[in-house]
Amino acid sequence: MAMRTKLSLAIFFFFLLALFSNLAFGKCKETEVEEEDPELVTCKHQCQQPQQYTEGDKRVCLQRCDRYHRMKQEREKQIQEETREKKEEESREREEEQQEQHEEQDENPYIFEEDKDFETRVETEGGRIRVLKKFTEKSKLLQGIENFRLAILEARAHTFVSPRHFDSEVVFFNIKGRAVLGLVSESETEKITLEPGDMIHIPAGTPLYIVNRDENDKLFLAMLHIPVSVSTPGKFEEFFGPGGRDPESVLSAFSWNVLQAALQTPKGKLEKLFDQQNEGSIFAISREQVRALAPTKKSSWWPFGGESKPQFNIFSKRPTISNGYGRLTEVGPDDDEKSWLQRLNLMLTFTNITQRSMSTIHYNSHATKIALVIDGRGHLQISCPHMSSRSSHSKHDKSSPSYHRISSDLKPGMVFVVPPGHPFVTIASNKENLLMICFEVNARDNKKFTFAGRHTHINP
Numbered sequence: 001m002a003m004r005t006k007l008s009l010a011i012f013f014f015f016l017l018a019l020f021s022n023l024a025f026g027k028c029k030e031t032e033v034e035e036e037d038p039e040l041v042t043c044k045h046q047c048q049q050p051q052q053y054t055e056g057d058k059r060v061c062l063q064r065c066d067r068y069h070r071m072k073q074e075r076e077k078q079i080q081e082e083t084r085e086k087k088e089e090e091s092r093e094r095e096e097e098q099q100e101q102h103e104e105q106d107e108n109p110y111i112f113e114e115d116k117d118f119e120t121r122v123e124t125e126g127g128r129i130r131v132l133k134k135f136t137e138k139s140k141l142l143q144g145i146e147n148f149r150l151a152i153l154e155a156r157a158h159t160f161v162s163p164r165h166f167d168s169e170v171v172f173f174n175i176k177g178r179a180v181l182g183l184v185s186e187s188e189t190e191k192i193t194l195e196p197g198d199m200i201h202i203p204a205g206t207p208l209y210i211v212n213r214d215e216n217d218k219l220f221l222a223m224l225h226i227p228v229s230v231s232t233p234g235k236f237e238e239f240f241g242p243g244g245r246d247p248e249s250v251l252s253a254f255s256w257n258v259l260q261a262a263l264q265t266p267k268g269k270l271e272k273l274f275d276q277q278n279e280g281s282i283f284a285i286s287r288e289q290v291r292a293l294a295p296t297k298k299s300s301w302w303p304f305g306g307e308s309k310p311q312f313n314i315f316s317k318r319p320t321i322s323n324g325y326g327r328l329t330e331v332g333p334d335d336d337e338k339s340w341l342q343r344l345n346l347m348l349t350f351t352n353i354t355q356r357s358m359s360t361i362h363y364n365s366h367a368t369k370i371a372l373v374i375d376g377r378g379h380l381q382i383s384c385p386h387m388s389s390r391s392s393h394s395k396h397d398k399s400s401p402s403y404h405r406i407s408s409d410l411k412p413g414m415v416f417v418v419p420p421g422h423p424f425v426t427i428a429s430n431k432e433n434l435l436m437i438c439f440e441v442n443a444r445d446n447k448k449f450t451f452a453g454r455h456t457h458i459n460p
């Protein structure tokens with residue numbers, strides 16, 4: 001028993017020894033290799049040729065070998081260093097690039113700037129028509145509302161927007177100024193005056209002209225287009241009268257005698273009027289022409305007499321919520337008399353937030369909100385789970401489900417989108433009320449959920 005223990009102990013020590021010697025040997029070998037560069041060995045070996053060199057020559061030769069070796073080592077080190085630096089720089093560049101791409105994605109997918117995200121379709125002396133870029137061009141997250149396009153018409157005082165029709169359902173909203181819409185049918189032209197806050201649905205294909213009947217002020221009209229062509233979602237076209245893509249259809253609707261009657265102008269003068277369209281589709285007209293294109297007294301007391309038109313004023317409609325902090329007015333698919341809202345599955349809302357106040361944090365169950373700021377300034381915040389939380393504010397809680405805060409200052413002309421389920425809040429500035437008009441898409445069965453009590457729609 002004792003014998004065996006001794007033996008195994010001996011074996012143990014033997015292995016230990018072997019291990020140490022091996023380590024020591026290995027280390028030694030390593031330094032040897034470093035010292036004995038084969039080139040150096042050859043160099044030194046050549047110096048030792050006795051028949052060629054004297055002792056002095058040999059020394060000089062050996063020194064030269066050493067010097068050469070040192071230079072070679074330094075050069076190698078330098079090259080190593082350079083490649084390392086290059087690699088570091090490359091990876092740094094790559095990182096920056098990735099960061100940039102990320103930031104591009106992170107850029108607010110739901111917020112549209114007036115100058116960046118609109119394209120001008122028409123621009124003349126008389127005014128311009130700007131169309132918001134396709135929602136899917138901004139972000140894939142907006143695929144569901146691809147088929148909705150928002151356009152803004154701006155027309156100077158006393159101008160005429162030449163007859164046209166659209167291959168889209170259009171909801172007109174009169175933001176500012178005083179307009180006349182002329183809806184042209186074969187037998188007569190129906191003239192409708194629009195005041196700020198007025199909303200009207202124009203069925204696809206209806207030929208119409210627009211007049212800014214105000215002598216001094218610009219007219220601002222928002223148009224929500226819902227293209228009807230199933231083959232080209234999100235695309236709509238204007239079909240002009242003379243000089244346009246489809247002159248025949250519009251002109252036949254605008255038979256000359258109708259136009260003559262509507263404009264109370266002889267045919268020759270009319271032709272001249274429409275010839276002006278070659279200079280653009282929005283142009284100045286005289287006071288007499290404005291008067292001729294506007295409704296006569298008799299038809300201006302509509303909507304109380306006769307036909308009911310799908311028109312209403314959202315500014316003067318009774319608000320759903322109203323208190324010191326602001327007002328919310330809604331017209332939705334369940335409002336019986338607005339059958340077109342039912343058909344288009346749309347709700348229209350108007351929010352007027354008192355300065356220094358804010359809306360409660362709330363979200364829509366089904367509807368996607370397309371909001372247009374029409375007056376005042378303020379701020380918006382949306383919580384979005386679709387975006388990674390790379391925002392500097394939320395770096396500390398990477399492990400929990402990440403809700404990215406999308407925020408933006410708001411000013412007139414800006415558009416923002418809030419998808420269903422996304423809680424958001426709007427805040428008015430200290431100096432101005434914040435006024436917004438919203439088109440809520442897919443409004444049927446929609447419910448609004450708030451995170452605060454019912455009576456605190458708007459809070460300081």
Ligand SMILES: *[C@@H]1O[C@H](CO)[C@@H](O)[C@H](O)[C@H]1NC(C)=O
Pocket residue numbers: 315352354433435
């Ligand atoms: C918005 O609310 C303010 C009161 O805070 C009111 O004076 C103003 O007329 C409202 N604007 C519209 C367009 O309803």
Ligand SMILES: [Cu+2]
Pocket residue numbers: 141383384385386387419422
């Ligand atoms: Cu989102």
